Amino acid sequence: MEWILASASPRRKQLFKRIVRRFEVIPAKGEEKAEDWESPSELVMTLAEQKAREVSLLPEAKGKAVLGSDTVVVYNGEVLGKPKDEADAKRMLTMLSGKAHQVYTGVCIIAPNGMRAKGAQSTDVYFCKLTDEKIDKYIASGSPMDKAGAYGIQDGGIVRRIRGSYSNVVGLPCRLVRKLKKHVEKVGQ
Amino acid sequence: MEWILASASPRRKQLFKRIVRRFEVIPAKGEEKAEDWESPSELVMTLAEQKAREVSLLPEAKGKAVLGSDTVVVYNGEVLGKPKDEADAKRMLTMLSGKAHQVYTGVCIIAPNGMRAKGAQSTDVYFCKLTDEKIDKYIASGSPMDKAGAYGIQDGGIVRRIRGSYSNVVGLPCRLVRKLKKHVEKVGQ
Numbered sequence: 001m002e003w004i005l006a007s008a009s010p011r012r013k014q015l016f017k018r019i020v021r022r023f024e025v026i027p028a029k030g031e032e033k034a035e036d037w038e039s040p041s042e043l044v045m046t047l048a049e050q051k052a053r054e055v056s057l058l059p060e061a062k063g064k065a066v067l068g069s070d071t072v073v074v075y076n077g078e079v080l081g082k083p084k085d086e087a088d089a090k091r092m093l094t095m096l097s098g099k100a101h102q103v104y105t106g107v108c109i110i111a112p113n114g115m116r117a118k119g120a121q122s123t124d125v126y127f128c129k130l131t132d133e134k135i136d137k138y139i140a141s142g143s144p145m146d147k148a149g150a151y152g153i154q155d156g157g158i159v160r161r162i163r164g165s166y167s168n169v170v171g172l173p174c175r176l177v178r179k180l181k182k183h184v185e186k187v188g189q
Numbered sequence: 190m191e192w193i194l195a196s197a198s199p200r201r202k203q204l205f206k207r208i209v210r211r212f213e214v215i216p217a218k219g220e221e222k223a224e225d226w227e228s229p230s231e232l233v234m235t236l237a238e239q240k241a242r243e244v245s246l247l248p249e250a251k252g253k254a255v256l257g258s259d260t261v262v263v264y265n266g267e268v269l270g271k272p273k274d275e276a277d278a279k280r281m282l283t284m285l286s287g288k289a290h291q292v293y294t295g296v297c298i299i300a301p302n303g304m305r306a307k308g309a310q311s312t313d314v315y316f317c318k319l320t321d322e323k324i325d326k327y328i329a330s331g332s333p334m335d336k337a338g339a340y341g342i343q344d345g346g347i348v349r350r351i352r353g354s355y356s357n358v359v360g361l362p363c364r365l366v367r368k369l370k371k372h373v374e375k376v377g378q
Binding site: 038041045053113114116118120183186187 | 303
């Protein structure tokens with residue numbers, strides 16, 4: 001089965017390489033939106049499906065499986081996506097500093113025959129206590145700007161510990177993806 | 190695995206019995222709606238998922254798999270659901286008489302662990318030429334009122350022939366359901 005990863009994230013690409021040797025990358029461009037959701041799991045599954053769907057409609061996706069994925073950070077009932085600007089990144093990192101939050105990643109695979117499989121996972125993340133100076137330095141590095149919650153777990157000195165899947169926090173829960181992939185390969189041709 | 194069928198349709202119940210011996214029936218009550226869809230397949234998958242989701246959130250659905258299903262008739266680009274009243278049924282049956290249309294059924298299963306699998310199918314249906322008198326009689330029987338496109342394929346003298354799955358026209362494509370079920374039993378616990 002031929003695969004397309006509908007994401008521009010180099011971190012997702014790296015993780016997906018562990019699961020599928022060869023695939024194309026065609027990032028979804030459209031602005032995903034979900035207004036009607038009851039839980040963060042629901043939200044990320046819906047957004048992941050929107051990304052996969054957009055790419056699956058392209059002529060070059062015909063006959064291929066498309067994987068979409070979406071990650072959000074949830075702190076105290078607030079859903080954090082990517083920061084809008086540096087001030088927003090500062091607000092997020094200040095809020096998360098020294099506290100625990102959840103990371104939700106949703107995955108949706110659209111099979112060549114149109115069947116869809118999706119799922120979501122959450123991981124508890126415990127942040128280091130970050131000084132103002134450290135936050136400013138981190139933002140100046142540029143790394144926070146394209147990441148949900150304004151941080152990357154792979155960047156050192158930010159996350160103290162996690163409970164649950166690491167790859168889920170990076171943006172592509174490997175175990176879940178393997179499960180969905182197995183299904184799609186069986187029934188999606 | 191324990192199963193719930195999220196549909197009030199006795200026809201779906203009958204078909205589902207061929208696939209799963211024992212299950213509960215808890216019909217979804219909410220008004221499903223989908224405004225943003227690119228194709229009838231997309232539409233029926235979305236509506237099927239909304240039904241399954243509504244029921245899966247009930248406390249009595251905890252630990253169980255929930256199946257939702259939705260069927261529409263598509264004629265000449267128009268999507269026909271259940272008729273609003275007898276006049277609407279008459280309009281639909283007059284329109285479909287002697288012509289070919291498509292029936293789309295979408296199926297979504299939500300697994301106990303929250304994973305979702307969905308798919309859709311279409312069948313071509315060729316209608317008999319129906320006289321005005323026959324249409325009035327059929328509407329008077331009451332059968333059209335709870336059915337997409339205002340007819341049931343199991344009611345004699347309405348459908349001349351079909352191309353594709355019969356159970357899909359009745360409202361639950363058995364082959365597709367079996368595929369999705371197999372998947373859910375493997376990865377949805």
